Amino acid sequence: MEVDKDDTGSSSGSPGARAGRRSSLALTPEDEPLVDVANRSPPPAHIPNAMLYTPPEPLELLCVFPERASRVCAAACSAVARAGGEARSVRSARDALDALRRDSEAKLPHVIVVDARQPQTLDAPLLARAIRGTKNTQHIILIAIVKKSAYLKDDFVVLPYLDAGFNRVMVETLSATAWCAEVLQCRAAGASARAQVAAVAALAAAVDRCRDLVAVTDDQQRILLANKSWCRVLGWRGDEGPRPLSETAGGEAMRQASSGARDWEAPVTLRRRAAPDPILLPCRGAAIGLTKSTSHIVFVCEQTHAVETERGRGSLHSIRRGSLDVRSVASDGLRRTSLAKLQGLPLEAPITKVISLLSAATEGAPPSTVACIERAVDMLRTSELYSPQMRDDPKMRVEDPVATDLIGALLSREQVNSNLFFMQGPTNTLSSRRSSNDSTVVRSQTNRTNIKHKTTGQLRELLDTALSWDFEIFRLEDMTRGRPLAHLGLALMGGRFDICAALECDERTLLHWLTIIETNYHSGNTYHNSTHAADVLQAVAYFLEKDRLKSVLEPLEAAAALLAAAAHDVDHPGTSSAFLCNARHPLAVLYNDVSVLESHHAALTFKITLNDNRVNIFKNLDRDTYKQVRHNVIDMILATEMTKHFEHLAKFVNVFYAKSSGSKEDNMHTDEPLALDTTALSLPENVILVKRMMIKCADVSNASRPQKFAFEWARRIAEEYFLQTDEEKAKDLPVVMPMFDRATCSIPRSQIGFIDYIIIDMMEAWAAFIDMPELVNHARSNHARWRELDEAGVSTLADVWRALGHSSIHGQLQAAQPTAEE
Numbered sequence: 001m002e003v004d005k006d007d008t009g010s011s012s013g014s015p016g017a018r019a020g021r022r023s024s025l026a027l028t029p030e031d032e033p034l035v036d037v038a039n040r041s042p043p044p045a046h047i048p049n050a051m052l053y054t055p056p057e058p059l060e061l062l063c064v065f066p067e068r069a070s071r072v073c074a075a076a077c078s079a080v081a082r083a084g085g086e087a088r089s090v091r092s093a094r095d096a097l098d099a100l101r102r103d104s105e106a107k108l109p110h111v112i113v114v115d116a117r118q119p120q121t122l123d124a125p126l127l128a129r130a131i132r133g134t135k136n137t138q139h140i141i142l143i144a145i146v147k148k149s150a151y152l153k154d155d156f157v158v159l160p161y162l163d164a165g166f167n168r169v170m171v172e173t174l175s176a177t178a179w180c181a182e183v184l185q186c187r188a189a190g191a192s193a194r195a196q197v198a199a200v201a202a203l204a205a206a207v208d209r210c211r212d213l214v215a216v217t218d219d220q221q222r223i224l225l226a227n228k229s230w231c232r233v234l235g236w237r238g239d240e241g242p243r244p245l246s247e248t249a250g251g252e253a254m255r256q257a258s259s260g261a262r263d264w265e266a267p268v269t270l271r272r273r274a275a276p277d278p279i280l281l282p283c284r285g286a287a288i289g290l291t292k293s294t295s296h297i298v299f300v301c302e303q304t305h306a307v308e309t310e311r312g313r314g315s316l317h318s319i320r321r322g323s324l325d326v327r328s329v330a331s332d333g334l335r336r337t338s339l340a341k342l343q344g345l346p347l348e349a350p351i352t353k354v355i356s357l358l359s360a361a362t363e364g365a366p367p368s369t370v371a372c373i374e375r376a377v378d379m380l381r382t383s384e385l386y387s388p389q390m391r392d393d394p395k396m397r398v399e400d401p402v403a404t405d406l407i408g409a410l411l412s413r414e415q416v417n418s419n420l421f422f423m424q425g426p427t428n429t430l431s432s433r434r435s436s437n438d439s440t441v442v443r444s445q446t447n448r449t450n451i452k453h454k455t456t457g458q459l460r461e462l463l464d465t466a467l468s469w470d471f472e473i474f475r476l477e478d479m480t481r482g483r484p485l486a487h488l489g490l491a492l493m494g495g496r497f498d499i500c501a502a503l504e505c506d507e508r509t510l511l512h513w514l515t516i517i518e519t520n521y522h523s524g525n526t527y528h529n530s531t532h533a534a535d536v537l538q539a540v541a542y543f544l545e546k547d548r549l550k551s552v553l554e555p556l557e558a559a560a561a562l563l564a565a566a567a568h569d570v571d572h573p574g575t576s577s578a579f580l581c582n583a584r585h586p587l588a589v590l591y592n593d594v595s596v597l598e599s600h601h602a603a604l605t606f607k608i609t610l611n612d613n614r615v616n617i618f619k620n621l622d623r624d625t626y627k628q629v630r631h632n633v634i635d636m637i638l639a640t641e642m643t644k645h646f647e648h649l650a651k652f653v654n655v656f657y658a659k660s661s662g663s664k665e666d667n668m669h670t671d672e673p674l675a676l677d678t679t680a681l682s683l684p685e686n687v688i689l690v691k692r693m694m695i696k697c698a699d700v701s702n703a704s705r706p707q708k709f710a711f712e713w714a715r716r717i718a719e720e721y722f723l724q725t726d727e728e729k730a731k732d733l734p735v736v737m738p739m740f741d742r743a744t745c746s747i748p749r750s751q752i753g754f755i756d757y758i759i760i761d762m763m764e765a766w767a768a769f770i771d772m773p774e775l776v777n778h779a780r781s782n783h784a785r786w787r788e789l790d791e792a793g794v795s796t797l798a799d800v801w802r803a804l805g806h807s808s809i810h811g812q813l814q815a816a817q818p819t820a821e822e
């Protein structure tokens with residue numbers, strides 16, 4: 001077959017030409033001689049016949065004759081009427097143009113006959129130009145009527161009429177037959193013109209809607225048509241007149257286009273108006289001509305992922321990624337990147353939609369708005385959307401090395417790495433005070449649950465105050481001999497909140513659960529022990545009493561929050577996740593160094609619970625309810641991970657303080673009161689943010705407690721940090737927080753940093769949300785007291801307690817309080 005020969009046998013000989021691939025732009029006319037086909041491969045496109053269909057319409061004629069009762073005009077009109085059409089006449093050029101501009105497209109005449117016999121009354125060529133300059137008039141057949149005497153003269157020339165836009169010149173006549181013939185010819189010619197114009201318009205619309213950059217030039221490579229993608233990416237306006245393509249494009253594709261090849265694929269370099277560097281794209285081209293000569297050249301430049309990405313930015317200034325484009329064009333300059341292919345899949349992440357919407361908003365926006373949106377889009381593109389970055393604001397810079405150490409260790413997802421440390425084997429675990437992993441046998445105490453249900457006397461009195469913000473947690477610790485969680489848990493969960501009703505379990509199972517959870521806390525930890533769990537549980541219970549949360553959370557959600565608080569640090573080894581990663585602890589290996597401790601706390605909670613029916617508080621829940629509670633508990637425990645602190649805080653602030661003045665970014669750092677907007681609470685996904693924020697705030701609420709509690713918690717956490725540092729040094733592990741050395745560390749400074757960078761913003765947002773100003777007030781007053789101590793030169797733990805006038809607050813408390821047994 002001719003086509004096959006052509007497909008395999010010919011090309012322009014240029015490296016970019018791909019003779020073996022048939023372009024969708026080209027169809028081979030079956031009747032072309034073989035030699036031509038072989039020389040011009042693949043062949044030119046044509047408009048398929050089916051595209052050239054227009055529905056039959058009655059002919060509409062407009063006559064422009066200045067003379068009031070022109071007989072020629074009347075003859076034309078009656079011929080049209082005989083042919084089943086409609087005619088109307090006007091007497092001036094202005095009326096003619098008015099008729100065109102006023103009428104809807106459907107009413108545009110198919111034929112306009114202009115009296116060109118009296119140039120002093122009507123300038124026919126001028127009117128023809130004006131008509132052709134009017135939109136959507138390409139298909140109208142324009143006839144100029146000239147005098148017979150002038151037409152027959154030797155010096156009569158038709159060209160000026162044609163140049164002006166007339167299709168035909170006709171000699172004046174009153175002959176009905178002549179007019180009928182003319183009208184029928186016009187109807188046929190007009191229909192064909194209309195069909196072609198409509199087909200071209202349809203194709204242009206198709207081209208406009210394609211993602212690739214398309215330009216059509218004339219045979220001299222002057223751009224006649226550039227589609228929307230072309231204009232958008234290259235910064236063109238849609239209405240630019242013909243311009244040489246060479247002003248914009250270069251590279252192998254241009255050489256191919258100039259070589260006379262009919263169809264080629266080669267890289268093209270395109271210059272963008274608003275950017276210094278060009279972009280390099282794969283380009284497919286075709287020379288189009290209905291005869292052997294070329295009338296149009298088509299360039300289809302493939303919009304690669306890189307260009308899409310640039311477009312998504314709202315403008316294309318940055319061409320630093322031009323190099324990326326170069327790389328995305330494979331060696332033959334043609335292969336689509338896999339990312340580009342992915343874009344063809346019916347998948348779209350919300351972030352993609354967000355970026356597209358923002359990018360669309362830049363169109364026609366003032367430059368300052370475009371710049372803002374571009375910056376926002378750039379930020380949205382980063383995968384670490386919520387990773388905090390120190391702001392340039394010198395006020396915000398953490399200058400104190402202790403604070404830097406602490407904040408860095410809490411927020412950083414990177415572990416401190418060292419090549420020096422190698423574990424000697426799985427038995428060489430961390431310190432015995434902390435060793436633990438998911439396969440650890442759960443410490444069970446269910447057989448010897450000996451907590452008395454009836455708490456009497458002082459303990460009862462103390463537990464009666466369990467819903468006050470200055471609840472004496474350390475007194476409870478002492479009175480219960482280090483078992484505050486079960487007592488407080490029973491009082492709050494079983495008593496005040498009656499979670500047994502929501503969970504459909506009996507109080508005994510709850511008591512067993514609390515007991516076994518408490519048993520799995522390490523009493524040897526100075527901070528992460530069951531007293532901390534009880535403290536967080538107490539804070540969550542306190543928050544749940546606030547009207548805002550009462551109105552938002554279902555009983556089952558409240559139950560899940562209390563359970564999560566009680567269990568959120570279960571089996572905490574007293575060292576951080578970073579420590580476990582550096583030590584190659586089995587938990588770090590199990591959880592791939594990601595959210596190691598929080599994953600363990602959540603997993604172990606369920607392992608403990610499901611392991612034994614006597615403690616299984618979920619045993620009576622149906623499958624869906626269990627799933628819901630489990631999801632809630634896990635989500636809240638995972639939310640306590642400090643490396644995600646800013647993520648949770650930012651989401652919360654963005655959702656619930658969205659309408660306050662100023663940028664949201666600034667909202668978190670100004671002294672202005674936040675403008676709360678709780679309408680977002682109607683969406684379940686926003687309620688999740690509330691629950692996360694609730695447990696987060698409870699988890700670090702120690703800094704927002706009255707001073708005597710806050711200071712004791714500071715002592716405890718500092719002690720635990722010191723122990724970790726000691727252990728790191730002893731085991732030659734990387735030291736995660738080198739400043740936390742008991743001999744040198746400034747406790748006041750660590751607390752000032754903690755309050756400044758972690759507490760204040762979060763507590764302000766949460767305090768306003770639940771209407772609990774004391775959270776911020778206590779944090780501020782603690783901050784002020786720590787600053788006083790710092791300014792007085794107080795630094796180490798021993799200094800602090802000396803300055804406070806006693807050897808240990810807790811020591812004082814211990815001395816003052818009777819125990820549960822007493």
Ligand SMILES: Nc1ncnc2c1ncn2[C@@H]1O[C@@H]2COP(=O)(O)O[C@H]2[C@H]1O
Pocket residue numbers: 406410569640642699700702703713714717750751754
């Ligand atoms: N008062 C405090 N001073 C310094 N760090 C604290 C304080 N309270 C809590 N933290 C840290 O904040 C962390 C919150 O999550 P964790 O309970 O895992 O571990 C906690 C401590 O590392």
